[in-house]
Amino acid sequence: MNLIARLKDVTEIEKLNQLSVDIVLLDTVFSVRVLNRFNFKEINKIVFHCKNFNIKTYISINKMIHEEDLKPLKLFLEKIEKIDINGIVISDLTVYALAKQLNLESKIIYQPGTMNTETYSIKYFEKHSIKGITLSREITLDEIKEILFYKTNLELSIIGHGYLDMFYSKRKLLTNYFTYKNISKKDIIDNYNYRLNEEIRKNDFYPILEDKYGTYIFRSHKLISWNEIEIIKSKITDFFIERIFMEDEEYFDSIKLYNGNMDIESFLIKYNNYDLGFYYKPTQMVKVVSNES
């Protein structure tokens, strides 16, 4: 199982190599929820450096693709085709359709967040010769195990650690709110300090981020998969460790946790605000008793 870390800066590569990271994930101009959008020149440089450390590189193209994105995205993929990146992590199938035109589909990892909830997702994408799919974040461990029971050559991955997003709007919700309140704020875009608190969930704070493409809301607690990954790792190719809203030290320790260089007890003494997401919490299809307002 490969450990995949998000890269914030080119100077971190050596550090990530020391932490035995297998793959780094790079934000691009077509990424949302970014740490640092790398341009093509920077990506090229990073790929070169990573090769020196035998680290593979994936790029992220995870924004929703609109008509105006098609031409620049195709130009970008044409450039990408010429360098030796190992995977293209996408959220919108449009990127697959474009990649296919350039014979790049074998590098595509489909990571829509919500859609890959069943075995049939694998069966469908097996026919389309992509590299892999990332299983959805809102399914249980039992459901993951059932999906993994299916034998496939498709590479299967999960995002198993960190603050996971749960909402993607094209609306500028923070900008609009500040306009409504007549508050002048200069630092709305790409400001990682904003959090939401729902009126009856006093202890839960949900990070909210606005960038040039829209607004994103994240879970109140970071996901941790220490026990769960032991159960499924033989059938998982890639394990993504999310980094957004996390200090560098906690992020590097998170990597150590999964590559065996830090024990879980020490980790949880040092860091808090983790939960197990949906691993043991099946969601309901119909209205259930809740604190809904």
Next chain:
Amino acid sequence: MKVELLAPAGNLEKAKIALLYGADAVYVGGLRFSLRVRASNFTLEMLNELVLFAHKRNKKVYVTMNIVTHDSDLVDLDEYLINLDKIGVDAIICTSFAIIERAKLLTNLEIHLSTQFSVSNSLLADYFYNEGIKRVVLARELTLFEIKEISENTKTELEVFIHGGMCVSYSGRCTLSNYMVGRDANRGGCAHSCRWLYDLFDGQEKISSNHDFQMSSKDLEITQYIPKLIELGVSSLKIEGRMKSIHYVATVVLAYRMLIDDYYNNSLKDLNYYRTEIKKAENRLTSIGFLEGEPTISEQLYNSRSEQPTKEFIGIVKGYDSFKKLAFIEQRNYFKVGDKIEIVSPNKTFIHTTIKTLFDEEMKPIDVARHPLQKLYINMRYEVKPYDMIRRVK
């Protein structure tokens, strides 16, 4: 080809009313595989009855199967699809590849791709066309210019939302409800967590006051863009709201029916005429969504204001005795002798009159209709027909 007016229906009565009031097609949810769980109650027998009703009038029935399926949801899927095909439903609206692929393999059902997939460009629309999808329901995050470009560059039929509530997130990409209350937004359990009240913090500093950070969008209402959408070659104009009342369905459908017909007949009236009709059933704050670009505060809903409809729905006609000039009606809201009323009919006629006499089911004179679903008689010199709606004029 004339554009299709597509209406929602949460039950059989609403579906028939939508079709009678001018919808070319209705979309309904079966007992399984559909979002809006509480509005998905059509058994196969009811679907069969609805399909016969619709086809007799040269209209269509689409069945929503738009949940994002998990393995456990797929039990009996094949049998269900085969039954829908046998019944003769005109299309299924899907998100899940499992449902799409099984339908392609086992049936001749026409497949429409749900807005849950948030298709936002022509390349993806064409991708699905090549995968056997006849129609794509476009994302609600598109400008009119984007819809134009997609329409010019795809072979797929396009369906566009024109009226009703809007998700504030890209559809299909939201798990707020899943995480906050354990209800799966992509399997019909959405708790509308995006419409709750929040406080906003910048670090430790609270910026909002009294939970006034809200994400809700005003409802969509784009009467002014209907002619343009027709000219762009959009195939279907879709009204949202399977949870809405029969009066809402009848009123909104009729308003858009009149608008579309008037456009084709070169007899468009001032748009306020159609908007006034819509407001008789629902008078919420509305916006044009993304059609002119990125939504601003004008499209957001910061106060939970909800205006009352301009007219109150008080009853539905069940029959008419032309000899005795008596309308047989079913009560839906309180009214009394002396109230001024408007009766609207599927054939676009509007009768204005006053209730002069009122009788209960045993023809005993009464002054007030206060019991829900009470059967009543009203003297009516104008002929009315079953499914005509009676509104009280305020």
